[in-house]
Amino acid sequence: MTTVEHAAGASGASGRVGLDRQSITGLVFGLLGIALLAGVAPAISGSGRRFNFEPPPDPAGIGFHPPTWVIAIGVLFLLTAVLGFAPPEARRWASPARLLSALAVIPLLLVLSLALSDNPSTNIVNLFNESLVLATPLALGATTGLWCERSGIINIGIEGTMLAGAGIGYMTYATIGDAQSTGWLWFSILISVLAGGLVAALLAVLSIRFGVNQIVGGVVINLFALGLTGFLRSEVIVKTGITTGVGTSEFGLPLLSEIPVIGDQLFRGKPIYWMMYLVVIGTWLVMFRTPWGLRVRSCGENPHAAETLGVNVVRIRYQSVILGGLIAGLAGAWFSMESQTRFEDNMTNAAGFIALAALIFGKWTPWGAFGGALLFGFSRALGTRLQFLGVEVSGFEIPSEFLQALPFVVTLVVVAGAVGRSIPPAAAGQPFQRSK
């Protein structure tokens, strides 16, 4: 098939095509570097900008001179560009340089946004913390996708699973606990988690037992969850008259939150946020360090080989998909009982799709997916911060929609293979038929 041949040719397996892609990346960085040195650095104002590390009054922080930083990053970009075309013996520095340049985009954005705003300073520790908090549902959702897809089931129903968890959890909290009692709050979060598991079980039964196309199965879940939670909201939640209540409360990690300046900002947080780290670390441990995790991954790569070795592919797939659903249920609880204490129709607002994007961005690995979630959380947090700071580029404000759309642009670029191709598990989407 010609598309396959095209794809294979473009993926850079042969040296020549791979070189082309490096050259393109080098060119892009080169142009960016020239633009920064010649265009941006002279244009921005240079005095008295500060990154604070704590809230006012009298915050600790560092002052900096924006043009100097822009010039430094511009030089780094140019260096990366030059290394892309360097003779083969210097080529080994090209890859680390590209990585460093890619990472430098984040400080560049921060420096530029402060240089272009009317405010001379902003708290970056707090911005970092906001990024992490906003990454919570994305990281949990991406982990859901990881469990499903690594076992061979494509899950585009993460959005619906989260929404069902959010709706059913809050409904429980509002009807039993009047949205006030801490004991019932935890019970309701548990119900959210179980609801997520139940919805995922539906996807598992459809795709494993009935061999339904997995993408259609995911769409069924998204539509069903929207209808069901809308129904529950208008028939149950609205009739209780409880529109909002007491959500989970912050606590500081012992010792770490005692660290001066940053401790109180970075190591205080709400429980589902902390659980997100446990889930990501746990997923990595179980999936890559236990025999069961190896079996899950083998079901996603080559189920028939796994079966030959005595792995019960059907059971492993059920287990992984339902485990993923439980995690998505927790992400749902974050929406309706941690971030806010209420339920609105469609309150997950495409977070499930951003989580899917983070998973693809992270090349189907736990830490990659977490990194993607963090990047997308950062773009959301920065969007809010830019509005707050009133950043203007030649007289017009940067719309928050641009930064909200960023995850999707980045993922499109990655999927199209422009920067480091992302490859799904080989058997994802393939129905498994047990040998007789």
Add this chain to the structure above:
Amino acid sequence: MNGARNANAGIGRAAGQVHRVLTEAWRLQPLYVSLYAILLSFVVGGVLISIIGVNPFTAYWALLRGMVGGGDEIAGSLARSVPFIGSALALAFAFRAGLFNIGAEGQLLAGGVTAAYVGALSWMSDLPGIVAIPLILIAGTMGGAIWGGIPGVLRTKTGAHEVISTIMLNSLVLFGVRWMVNSRDPVVLRDTESTVPRTDPISDTAVLPELVDSQPVLHTGLFALVGICFVVAFVLKRTTFGFEVGTVGLNPHASHYAGINVNRVIVASMAASGAFAGLAAASEISGTNGFFQPGTFFLMGFDGIAIALLARTNPVAIIAAALLWGSMLSGAPLMQQEADVSIDVVRIIQAMVLLFVAADAIVRYLFRVRELDQSPFKATSVEGAV
């Protein structure tokens, strides 16, 4: 080499399976599964209605009267169904080519915003309706076709699977149009005199003629979309291009060896798919709304999947399936008013229809519909697992 092939093949197999199911397995028993799926979904909905303490027959009677209870209701149902014909056609055409166009949602937005932009251009009011109306419809169609063509190009040039790229493009265009419609500084497309975010009203000359003053208004866009269904049926059945689309959908490798330009067919099918969605959006903008709002087409692209599957990708059957879909949504408010049942019940029933149509093994089992021995679907369904 293997990596990219896997990337393509992984989800490709899933989409290919839908296609096989659609074109081969169900041809022989065209109606049973769909009818039983609808029946079963209403039973599930009825159980839900009983749980909240309402007699399901009362609720369904109100729903039915809301759908077809009188001239106005019928006209309203028809009007509500018109855009679904386009979104379902977008899915069905791509299915025929073995592609899963999950991006109709975004193509509707792209088509709608283009149509609204062209319709509100100042010189449009100088044109006679006979020029202005085709112009706004073509603009929307082009907008949808371009947005639908992108994933086709990405697929052929880079191997990016259309399911993933269309999901990303859906969200991308949503944020794009939200910005265009919301932004006040600078004003992009926002109608600055309106309190709600929407585009400027289109020129009077670009409004599709009204047929019945129902709620929503039944307009002549109906003829455009019904007509296009027959055109597509003809193209698929009687033209070389239609034959190529069907062949590529059945087996791209064989098509390649038979001398068909597979890449061209993929890009053209995706663009055509997007064009149908864009036409649906343009007809809504021109005939019903008169301006563009980002929320107008919410879920319409995903509903298209259900309708296309319900109609088994048959372009003419889509008209009937879309009618059912639109009229249920149109009848739901009366059910809410008279029986005090949330209109979300209809959405649940619709999700169930998609579920039962897709998982036809459940329906076959419950209703003892005989399955043919040679059915290729059998290999991948009940017999396969557990």
